[in-house]
Amino acid sequence: MTPTRLEITRPDDWHLHLRDGDALASVVAHTAQRFARAIVMPNLKPPVTTVAQAEDYRRRILASLPAGSRFQPLMTLYLTENTPVEEIIRAKASDSVFAVKYYPAGATTNSDSGVRELSRVYAVLEAMEKHELPLLLHGEVTDSDIDIFDREGVFIERHLLPLRERFPVLRMVLEHITTRNAVEFVSSAPAHVAATITAHHLLLNRNALFEGGIRPHNYCAPILKRETHRAALLQAATSGDPHFFLGTDSAPHPRAAKETACGCAGLYTAPAAIEFYAEAFEQAGRLDRLEAFASFHGPEFYRLPRNEARIVLERSPWIMPDEYPLDGATCKPMRAGESVAWSIVETTAV
């Protein structure tokens, strides 16, 4: 029989967009209610490229938290072709920066400062390998002649395999994986190569982009893939394999920026993030493995302690609001106006 109550160690989100300013203040509580820590993406405008900027951003996040919250933002640096090796050394010495993010220039929201040619950052990657600072990869090529649904697979073949050969002990996370190809690459790699999986890629396939018409709120980067890939991701997430852990990639945009002729990529899943993962694991008949995926494998990879606090989920449906405030505008969350199967009924802070 499927359990209707689930008590797990408080989870962490290993890939999150919190934005800045008033938008940050609008969204951070959703994550802080569910997760103890989150790896915070650096794709602000301008991007967070230095430890000093990351520390300022961290202070702004802490100042936006609801009173009494113990949520810990784990900061990242945005890798550019001008990132100096010294910045890696500063990052390693800091107690606030936990990883460096690689965006191929032009791949997604605010990625213009990203890397055009991987060989231009080899010296920095060498320093990261030496100092054991993880590289978080947005693993897609951006070439316009490559079919959008193939961009992750081509990235693995063209860039990731050679990168692993060149930097054999570089700690890497292939972020928000979307394909069977990525599952195969990561599951056969050593333990210092891992992957995050989003709730939306576990619950939706690419049909969700065109259900009775175009659905801009289901558009994200990397784009949703066909059902066979979703099934491979669900299998990987629920397999118990420590290579795979939770990263929501919750990425809020104002409605007007998504409901337009050229809409932004990103799903806002933070208001029900762990609840959505519970649905996916329930679907696979593997609720017993949610805790390891959500609360154990991430800290193990990042060499951080597990959380001591716990949360309790119950199978008690609620209706997701149609929209939430976002910096004077509104943002439509995943599942807007529809039912979410699981609720958080209790959290214990330690």
Ligand code: NCD
């Ligand atoms: C992210 C965003 O909006 O910042 N969008 C997305 O679709 N995931 C950027 C990213 O992680 O690619």
Ligand code: ZN
């Ligand atoms: Zn992201």
